[in-house]
Amino acid sequence: MSEIEFRGYSESPVILDKYSKEIDSALYKAISLDNVTLLNMMRYHIGWVDKHGQFGKPSQGKGLRSSLCVFSCESVGGKPENALPIAAAIELIHNFSLIHDDIQDGDLERRHKPTVWVNWGKPKALQAGNVMRVLADMTPKDYLSVEENFERVSRCSLILTTACLDMIEGQYLDLYFEGRTDIDTSKYLEMVSRKTGALIRCSMQLGAIVGNADHVTIDAMAQCGKYMGNIFQIRDDYLGIWGREEYTGKAVGNDIRKKKNSLPIVFATERSNPDDRKLLQDVYLQDQIEDYDVNRVISLLDNVNAKGYVQDIAEQEATLALESLKHAKMAEEFREDIKELITFLLYRES
Numbered sequence: 001m002s003e004i005e006f007r008g009y010s011e012s013p014v015i016l017d018k019y020s021k022e023i024d025s026a027l028y029k030a031i032s033l034d035n036v037t038l039l040n041m042m043r044y045h046i047g048w049v050d051k052h053g054q055f056g057k058p059s060q061g062k063g064l065r066s067s068l069c070v071f072s073c074e075s076v077g078g079k080p081e082n083a084l085p086i087a088a089a090i091e092l093i094h095n096f097s098l099i100h101d102d103i104q105d106g107d108l109e110r111r112h113k114p115t116v117w118v119n120w121g122k123p124k125a126l127q128a129g130n131v132m133r134v135l136a137d138m139t140p141k142d143y144l145s146v147e148e149n150f151e152r153v154s155r156c157s158l159i160l161t162t163a164c165l166d167m168i169e170g171q172y173l174d175l176y177f178e179g180r181t182d183i184d185t186s187k188y189l190e191m192v193s194r195k196t197g198a199l200i201r202c203s204m205q206l207g208a209i210v211g212n213a214d215h216v217t218i219d220a221m222a223q224c225g226k227y228m229g230n231i232f233q234i235r236d237d238y239l240g241i242w243g244r245e246e247y248t249g250k251a252v253g254n255d256i257r258k259k260k261n262s263l264p265i266v267f268a269t270e271r272s273n274p275d276d277r278k279l280l281q282d283v284y285l286q287d288q289i290e291d292y293d294v295n296r297v298i299s300l301l302d303n304v305n306a307k308g309y310v311q312d313i314a315e316q317e318a319t320l321a322l323e324s325l326k327h328a329k330m331a332e333e334f335r336e337d338i339k340e341l342i343t344f345l346l347y348r349e350s
Contacts, residue, residue, distance in 0.1 A: 006318055006343045013341040016062055019070040019080060019087075023063055026084040027091050030139045033131070041116055041128040045099055051119045059111050061098075064232070065199055066091040069207040072221050075334035078211025085142035086156055086206050092139065093164050094199060096132035097171065099125055104175065105258065112249045137161070143210070156206050163202035170194025177261040181269060181281045188266045189230070196236075197229025204228075213329065220328035224338070227321035231345045234314040237262035239350070241298065242307060247349040253294035259284050263313065264306040265297075271304045311346075318342045 033039045040053040047060035066087035073083035102115040103122050109115060117125035140157050173191040177183050204225035208218040239248050240255030241264055255262050269277060280300060283293045321342055
């Protein structure tokens with residue numbers, strides 16, 4: 001594997017900014033309901049309105065998956081606007097999963113504001129997530145207005161649905177792993193490739209299909225997306241323990257309190273001496289983890305240089321992501337854009 005340097009970290013990668021307005025418009029069109037309460041819940045979660053349904057300063061997410069879909073389409077010679085219906089569907093699936101994740105994890109805040117279930121209760125939040133998922137199935141029909149090839153539209157819908165199932169299976173594995181002490185790196189990476197990688201992989205794959213790329217390029221885009229999903233989740237794991245609260249909105253060591261078997265914990269379990277391994281297991285077997293125990297676990301992670309290991313693994317995945325595009329047919333300017341985005345994913349603070 002060749003050495004690739006990742007420098008020039010930007011907080012606003014071109015890919016995340018370039019298509020944001022068009023994706024927003026497509027997403028706004030996709031979220032259309034007569035039920036005002038459900039409509040406002042979804043708009044609130046995405047970041048368009050406050051809990052009273054009033055428009056104000058947006059507080060949206062990165063739009064990574066939808067942006068990658070449109071980027072992938074344009075980078076292989078397609079018209080970016082043709083990918084917007086599929087990109088909106090991807091964004092709906094991602095956001096439905098976040099609403100449900102917040103309920104499962106009991107998270108009180110997302111993007112520095114109360115989560116949907118905190119404002120409206122768990123039953124209504126579940127329904128809002130469910131509606132988003134259904135709307136995601138309906139949105140690709142708009143692709144028919146620009147692509148009369150029904151077979152291609154059906155293929156895109158099947159790939160998207162399969163990726164959603166893969167993502168949900170990964171989320172289940174993540175929950176199943178909580179509190180367990182027998183998870184190794186291979187099991188962790190399998191979970192990550194589904195939980196986070198499936199939808200990002202699908203985003204780039206579908207963009208290339210909409211852009212009418214050849215099979216080699218479509219496969220290369222999918223592979224790149226898989227590795228980018230791994231990078232994203234590995235960095236999330238890093239931030240879940242060492243991230244600064246002013247950026248993440250969560251306390252240092254938050255994933256330890258949740259007994260998450262994130263990559264730093266898996267690595268420490270494999271590399272620690274028997275006494276430290278027992279300490280880690282004892283902490284994770286407690287009903288509730290207090291600050292004192294969080295600090296002890298962080299100290300244990302420092303002893304095996306888990307922070308450095310996690311970053312090294314992320315950089316290895318970044319190299320694989322770029323190398324996977326070696327045979328993809330795309331202009332050099334787009335290769336530079338994807339490298340900039342990968343660098344952002346490697347070093348982001350939130």
